[in-house]
Amino acid sequence: MTSLPWPSDEAERIRELQESHALDAALEADYRAIADVAAYVCRAPIGVVNLMDAGYQHFKGRHGIDLTGIGRGQMSFCSHAIRGRDVLEVHDALADERFRHDPAVQGEPYMRFYAGAPIVTSGGHALGAVFVADHRPRRLLPEQRGILPTLADGVAHLAELHRHSRRAQLVEHRLKELEELKNQFLRTVNHELRTPLTSIRSYLQLIQDGGLDETTEQQFLAVIDRNSARLGELLDRLLLVASLNARTVPFTLASADLADLARQAAAALAERARAGGLTVTVHAPVPVPVRADAARMRHAIEQLLDNAVKFTPPGGRIDVIAHVEPAPAVEVCDTGIGIGPAEIDHVRDDFYRGAHAEDRAIGGSGLGLSIAEKIARMHGGGMRIDSLTGRGTRVRLTLPGPAPCP
Template sequence: MSVFVQDEGTRLAVLRGHDILDTDHEAEFDDIALLAAEICGTPIALVSLVDERRQWFKAHVGIDFRETCRDVAFCAHALAQTDILEVPDATTDPRFANNPMVVGEPYIRFYAGAPLRVEGGLSLGTVCVIDREPRVLTPAQRRALRALARHVAAEIELRSYARQKVDVTRRVVELDELKNRILTTVSHELRTPLASIRGYLELLLDDADPLDPQTGRDFLAVMQRNAHRLTQLVDDMLLMTKVGTGTSAGLEITRIPTDLTELTAAAVAGTRPLAELKGLELTFDLPASPVLVRGSHRELTRALQHVLLNAVKFTNDGVITVHVTDVPTPTVVVTDTGSGIADEEIPRLFDPFYRTEDADDAAVQGPGLGLTLVEAIISAHDGEVELRSRLGAGTTIALRFPSCPATAPA
């Protein structure tokens, strides 16, 4: 019997890629095992898949168990065969004479297995038949066993194709929804400040009704805030092009030892005027000593600003507390008493351009990029973002970082 040479690592990767191991019984495969038993006249027939440690039965006739150790599997020997592996009498074959399944239940004497060949000729397992008496297959039975094995392989590949098609269709729908969300959100976020700037410019340039100097300065201050808002939007979208869909891939940062306490204090100071404008109390629990992390001062500041700004946006009254600790690892915790988030929306909060229903209903400014960028930045620092929230009871966001020894080099 000739042997087919195949790379085991590649074979296992293909097997896992088909996502068929440990799946439920399916009529298509059960029928093939039944046909194999009836055509070959054996009490046992299996559709067997072999991974690195076991053979697992997608379908089985004549036995009650669904897997065995690979070391005792006849099918493991059939994988490398170019054609059916047939063992007329296992008790006289040195490969199997002492096999536990030969000397004990199910007392295998006869075995025939046709390899399940998929793309590139790789074999995932077999369609096999087993008897408790020595025997051989007829030429017609061998042809039938090969045909059944080809049918199983085709069924496995068809399942994978169908699953991939569903995944692609779902992804296309998701991308279409994302495109519409981007166009709607960004259009609104660009138009609103631009309309404000244009309106104030027209008033400033109206020679028929000149403004007094103080009013002009007030108008210029509003225009400056709107220009800053536009700049922030552009910066966030440019950063999104680097980090992709919420991951740190593509985000290059230079990490040096940075005092998380000092950095957080500056972010809190910058956010305090907005909190006070809404009548909110913003408190910062200053630790007794520096809390060091290895990171980019600019990017960490941006992440903290997004978290604090979200807390202000979604809190109409109450307190926002900020806490920095190095126990057990450097961590910034921001807790608000705001509107909170519904459980079903929490898994999507880090999706780019996703805005909660509460944000839309309350016309809260922002394109929905804040938490996406926060997660990407913290991930790029080997940290993690933990979010806990309850609708109507506020939100807590913790940014956790790896420890940084005080003597860490720049």
């Protein structure tokens, strides 16, 4: 057998085969029907819809043959067929120098005759071939030869329709997710806005009604002030996530120490942590130099700490760890309630609140992890989350190292 021929568009052809999902099992019944028709019309014992990847020929539709596939080098007929756009007809393989030593000719399935039409998509790439084969030399009649390209076109159309169907399903699924996120956003914002507003209005009404002593009035004013700050913080978060999504947030890189930013963030959340009965420990013994917008990075770390404080029961522990190697990073590890496997891929989405947050009525806008990751990515870094339900969570922000001195 001569060396295996490769189409000039092999890389693009393989990519389109993968992107079309033409190998999906859902299409096999249709492929089998096409193989049956090809064998019947051509009066051939073997009919196959053959889809070819880089190293294997997948017999996704087959008639008269038990093989589900064969190695690319074990049968070279279709490799020749997909290089052209016409039907390849080999009347007697033993008399053809290209195929006389082919393993499929010398051994199972002992092919002497082959006729195959390439399966060409609208993108111009051949995904494989529809072929018929026989154990004896022969020729096709003109009408038999003419049916093979029609059947091959049918396979290409089926694959493309399947691809569009899959895309439509993915779009529909994504739209449902977005609808749920929108509803979650409305529920969250409604709750987060309504609760402090209701408190402010109630205390203002009591103050306006009069009759309060000065100490009580000052206490009520303090509650109003706290709730006003809570509203301001929520609005700031909403504006920040909108700016991060639009990539319009102000951003200035300069030399910074990630270890120092971790200590500052921990200090800012220390009072809340103590009030919640939590122990916060910072492990940052050496500087961690980075190029960063210090204010943004400190804000990102604060978001992680805020999340840890919310979801760690009293008596728990939070560790903040700054790393130099293998890349500049800061980790926030807690002994909290953790994140379930079904939610781990969603907790970084805007406004996503896990089932534990809803069940336990834990406040929040569902933006903390989203904001932290967006800030890390803005710096060219990333965020990784490791968690087990009931065993705590570790969130790691990683940044590129500082540029070397010239």
